[in-house]
Amino acid sequence: MINKIAKTASEAVADIFDGATIMISGFGEAGSPIELIHALIDQGARNLTVVSNNTGNGHIGLAALIENKQVRKMICSFPRTANSVVFPELYRKGEIELELVPQGTLAERIRAGGAGIPAFFTPTSVNTPLAEGKEIRLFNGKPYVMEYGLKADFALVKCKIADRYGNLLFNKTARNFGPIMCMAAKSAIVQAAEIVELGGIDPEIVITPGIFVKKVVEITNPVSENQLISENRRYPW
Amino acid sequence: MVEIRKGWNREEMAQKIAGHIPNGAYVNLGIGLPELVANYIPHDREVIFHTENGLLGVGPSPVKENEDDELINAGKKPVTAIKGACFFHHADSFAMIRGGHIDICVLGAFQVSENGDLANWSTGEPGAIPAVGGAMDLVQGVKTIIIFTQHLTKNGEPKIVKHCSYPLTGKGVVSHIYTDYAVIDVKDTGLYVREMAPEIDFDYLKSCTEAELKQY
Numbered sequence: 001m002i003n004k005i006a007k008t009a010s011e012a013v014a015d016i017f018d019g020a021t022i023m024i025s026g027f028g029e030a031g032s033p034i035e036l037i038h039a040l041i042d043q044g045a046r047n048l049t050v051v052s053n054n055t056g057n058g059h060i061g062l063a064a065l066i067e068n069k070q071v072r073k074m075i076c077s078f079p080r081t082a083n084s085v086v087f088p089e090l091y092r093k094g095e096i097e098l099e100l101v102p103q104g105t106l107a108e109r110i111r112a113g114g115a116g117i118p119a120f121f122t123p124t125s126v127n128t129p130l131a132e133g134k135e136i137r138l139f140n141g142k143p144y145v146m147e148y149g150l151k152a153d154f155a156l157v158k159c160k161i162a163d164r165y166g167n168l169l170f171n172k173t174a175r176n177f178g179p180i181m182c183m184a185a186k187s188a189i190v191q192a193a194e195i196v197e198l199g200g201i202d203p204e205i206v207i208t209p210g211i212f213v214k215k216v217v218e219i220t221n222p223v224s225e226n227q228l229i230s231e232n233r234r235y236p237w
Numbered sequence: 238m239v240e241i242r243k244g245w246n247r248e249e250m251a252q253k254i255a256g257h258i259p260n261g262a263y264v265n266l267g268i269g270l271p272e273l274v275a276n277y278i279p280h281d282r283e284v285i286f287h288t289e290n291g292l293l294g295v296g297p298s299p300v301k302e303n304e305d306d307e308l309i310n311a312g313k314k315p316v317t318a319i320k321g322a323c324f325f326h327h328a329d330s331f332a333m334i335r336g337g338h339i340d341i342c343v344l345g346a347f348q349v350s351e352n353g354d355l356a357n358w359s360t361g362e363p364g365a366i367p368a369v370g371g372a373m374d375l376v377q378g379v380k381t382i383i384i385f386t387q388h389l390t391k392n393g394e395p396k397i398v399k400h401c402s403y404p405l406t407g408k409g410v411v412s413h414i415y416t417d418y419a420v421i422d423v424k425d426t427g428l429y430v431r432e433m434a435p436e437i438d439f440d441y442l443k444s445c446t447e448a449e450l451k452q453y
Contacts, residue, residue, distance in 0.1 A: 027291075027309075029313060077369055077370050080368045087366075092364065100367050102370075102373040102374055103289065104289075104334055104335055104371055104373075104374030104378075106327075107326075108335075125373045126377070127408035128404060128405045129405075170324070171307045172318070172324055173288070173308055173310075175324055176291050177326070178326065224306050
């Protein structure tokens with residue numbers, strides 16, 4: 001029997017090792033798998049490379065993981081959002097590395113990584129500092145820059161509904177990077193607000209096919225990142 | 238440093254840009270000032286707003302009690318989804334952008350140059366934390382890039398310059414510039430002033446613009 005269901009968040013993240021590359025879903029305060037990240041803080045893997053659009057908010061979730069000195073390098077498009085306080089401080093002190101990637105290039109690098117495409121050419125960032133040192137090629141007379149596909153050892157993703165095969169449905173704009181990160185990671189670990197029986201998700205509307213998912217864990221009432229930030233909460237609690 | 242005159246206010250600028258957006262257009266609005274444009278689309282036009290974090294059919298801001306943490310725009314502000322809206326993941330969202338499917342994007346600017354180069358993501362200051370978001374994808378992929386900006390910086394320096402001194406977002410990407418002083422079209426042969434605010438005349442406009450301006 002195939003059963004990808006983990007009983008707890010800590011069981012789901014138990015295999016994450018020191019030095020791993022981890023993709024973490026979310027855009028701003030929407031779609032970040034806070035409970036899985038907190039389980040990773042408890043688990044303690046260090047020297048991580050994290051791929052995520054932002055660098056976390058306040059002192060919880062990804063920001064808390066960074067604050068706990070578990071992250072060596074961030075690959076992201078927008079590291080300084082309004083509520084990002086931890087990353088900027090460490091970055092200025094030279095204690096964390098940053099690879100800045102335009103948002104669409106980040107998404108396409110992740111998609112390509114998951115689809116077995118090692119590199120591709122994009123018009124984005126041509127003639128800007130972010131294309132410096134990269135291969136440029138002309139197609140139909142127009143310049144394009146070569147970018148590499150991105151893969152990861154693990155993905156931590158939040159969704160709304162899953163089944164034991166790992167089929168997933170997402171919620172509104174919390175979908176963002178989740179589906180492509182599941183594709184690009186050797187081991188995608190997903191927290192779902194609800195796990196339903198097989199057949200409980202109409203096959204016509206599955207967003208992420210279960211083949212891309214390794215583990216699912218039910219977190220029935222995920223915390224609201226916004227609320228925790230407004231209460232100035234910190235993790236560990 | 239020049240004498241600072243009062244031109245159009247933000248609402249008037251937003252209204253002018255909205256008037257430029259045709260019926261049926263797919264439009265992406267940048268974070269901040271450009272978001273105002275959505276309020277002024279004429280009622281006889283149907284325009285679909287795209288936000289790069291995965292929603293086509295962005296509706297008006299919700300009232301406080303209807304705010305949803307998982308329904309936000311690229312500026313991370315709560316929004317609503319109109320009837321007929323759809324959600325999608327980030328790679329699809331940027332396929333819409335890079336693939337040339339979005340008709341118009343309205344963005345802010347630090348500087349715009351005579352040949353339509355745009356700098357709007359970094360001042361390049363040492364110690365500043367670089368952040369780029371989706372701006373470089375938008376300027377390369379969207380058919381028409383409209384800039385919504387004040388004509389001068391807070392210190393009275395021109396933002397429309399011969400060459401951008403800040404790091405570029407994209408080269409030769411801007412089509413139209415809407416400032417509080419004027420509406421300027423970017424063409425192969427230079428910058429053409431289409432309209433000026435009531436208090437502004439061409440000589441004054443030239444005195445607060447570093448780039449060469451032409452009249453139709």
